[in-house]
Amino acid sequence: MNLSILWERSYAVSDTSSTALFTHKAELVSTIVHPAKRLDDALAYALSACVEKEACPMLISGCEAELSPPAEALCETKRGKIIAAPDLDATLREGFAEQCDQAGIRLIHEGLRDHLGGIDIGITWANWGIAETGTLVIDSTREEIRLASMISEIHVVLLPVDRIVGGADEIADALETAMRDPYNYTAFITGASRTADIERVLALGVHGPLELHVLLLGDD
Template sequence: MSAANDLARLMREKAEAVGATVVELKNLKEAFAYALDVCDKKEACQLLVSGCEEKLSDKAEALCETKQEKVVAAPNLSDEEYAAFSALCAERGIKCIRDGLRGHLAGIDIGVAHANLAIAETGTCVIDSTSEELRLSSMISEIHMAILPKSRIKATAFEGEQEVNALINTGTPRYTAFITGPSRTADIERVLAIGVHGPLELHILMLED
């Protein structure tokens, strides 16, 4: 087994241990198909309309049950990748966006982004999130998907130091996210809650190089 496959195996083991879903795919085309299959199977994000908890007329009840259209955010795809992905989304009736995410804060189903690198020992994806659009896509989506070529997996944080330094030492303020598993917190009466401060699910899509 090659060193890359050894790191991929460790990455999978550690990421799954903290609640992430890890899938191994051949290429970006398969990653796009996987993302859209997951989106197809989930219910669309639904806005909680004030008053829907009360007894309402049939017309109002129907309004409260209205589902929003499914939305996928993919802010850090290249122009060519985004064109291909958005075309696939359109075929399935899914809206694809790359900017203006502030207008969809209550209704992004899936956020898709390239990861810059990953740390196998902790199952962590590292993403240059200086772009606000990218930060929003990785934090407010119900499901976040990180696209990760196996060649970008490092065994330890120390081995990834050079790549991280290249991301942050640019002379201007940067924002780098270290993402390990889905969002979780236990600060409310020490009860573990998933998805309070971020996505309910993290899917890591590991690609062959």
């Protein structure tokens, strides 16, 4: 799907009940949901989240823990704060890069494979939100988008409120159309990466992001 259309439109406030339901369901699985009137507000939010976050959030739970030498080496490759925004419009990216730079943060939009040790924040668009489950639907066919949502410690998602539907069945036709392409990689993302594999105790941030933030564009 061509996301550039989404950049230029004004974000009409849409069905408030599905927005409220989306927010409620997303928050149930520890997604952090915030309204953002304009795209600028959303990017400013992402930037301040990056400024405020610790360089390595592993610290909270044991960056001090020693690892095996190869794993330790990979962790060492992560130096300085990085925001990746692979599907941010080029003109917008320039302005944002400047703001990031002033804050001592590097903004990248490609080459995420060089940062597999981890990046601080990944910003991506969502194609849809599904209210019933608080789910984001993200066309991740481009590898950079896939990686931005996988290797980031905080994943920030931009979701126009008028893209929120009630249930997944409402977008079945659109999904099917996308899947008719020769290749496609679509992700449903609901909350941060999680596990309960040790004593059924919930822990966030196993292989994917430790936090998921959603910015509802066009929501007052």
